[in-house]
Amino acid sequence: MKHSFLHVFLPKDEYKRMRVVGFLAEAAVMVAVMLILTVFISSWFDWSLDSMVLAFAAFGFIVIYTYLRYILSGIEFTDVVSKDNYFKTKIKIRKRATKFGAIFFIVLLLTRGIPNSWSVFFEILGLSVFAFILMLIFDRLSLKKSYEKNKDLLE
Secondary structure (H helix, E strand, C coil): CCCCHHHHCCCCCHHHHHHHHHHHHHHHHHHHHHHHHHHHHHHHHCCCCCHHHHHHHHHHHHHHHHHHHHHHHCCCCCCCCCHHHHHHHHHHHHHHHHHHHHHHHHHHHHHHCCCCCHHHHHHHHHHHHHHHHHHHHHHHHHHHHHHHHHHHHHC
């Protein structure tokens, strides 16, 4: 794996790295099957599919599937074993999600400019709060799955 360009994007931990590679392989096989089915279906029913939309959907599926499998596998937080550590990590996750939401808000302000109406301001604020909530939900779900898995491994 060291000789592949993927090692830059993969975790340093060997077990996590192999699991993520497995998730990527699963997603790639599913995308290949879906693309083959799309070719057959579009030739039978004379559908015209935009290639850019299809490529974006395939890429999006691979990213989302891999991320969700990583979260639901419970391998992200390997050091969370005790209840005390679990609650400390929950606080860290909340702080990290808050920082992410604030940075997301600032980046949106910089890219869109200073809002000239309340509706534009609330749109930017709403997107930032949505990003905060999504990150918080995904990280908390991953923490819960990791804690349960680590607890089961110790028993």
